[in-house]
Amino acid sequence: MQNSVPMNPQLQFLIALQETDSEIANWEKGLALVPVQIESAKSDLAARRKKLDDADARIKEVQNRSRQLEQEVKIENDHMSKTKLKLPSVKTNKEYTAILAEVETIERKITGLEDRELELMETLESREKELPGSKAEYQEEEKKFNQYKSRKEAEKSRLEKDLEAARRKRDELVRSTDPKLVQRYEKVLKLRGDHAVARLVGHICQGCFQQILPQLVIEIRSGEKVFECIHCNRFLYWVPEPVTETAAPK
Ligand SMILES: [Zn+2]
Structure with a gap:
């Protein structure tokens, strides 16, 4: 019944202007969000990268420790050879026993070092086994991030166009009243x-x-x-x- 009379044009204008302003506010909000979203995805990826780099560093650390141990074993072996060389020239039983005891001590030390080396090899093996999977996972995430970024950038230019159009519409509306x-x-x-x-x-x-x-x-x-x-x-x-x-x- 009331709708048989067309709405006052000024009121129609106000409604249209309000709608346009809401649209503008919406696009602006969406636009402001895009860089925040990209940044957040980027820092997620960076955190993954860091995890991978840390895993790499842990492997290198084990490799270094393993090389150190090898060196220590070598030194102890030399030490043992030199100690054994003293044997033919010993004069007393006491001296002989002392040298044998020294050799035994060195042998125990070497065994200990070799056991440690073996443990390190096992650690290294399991860490190295995980690495290719982690690397592939990271690459997959990186790919996903790049796709997300492209999508967001496309969304951004779409929003910019929408915003421009809404602003033009607003100008026209304002000019016409x-x-x-x-x-x-x-x-x-x-x-x-x-x-x-x-x-x-x-x-x-x-x-x-x-x-x-x-x-x-x-x-x-x-x-x-x-x-x-x-x-x-x-x-x-x-x-x-x-x-x-x-x-x-x-
Ligand atoms: Zn009110």
């Missing part, structure tokens, strides 16, 4: 921060969720004039509510 109305709109927008136009549902302003007086509700529903909410100053408009979501007439 009374500057005083635009000023009023800007004033309310500044005051409220989020949006300057609100829908009336039942008797409730959807901007501040406060009740509107019945007489004003009737006038707002007629859509003939521009009214502001007496509580929050937002411009109020009314559209018929769809019966159900699926049965909503398009």
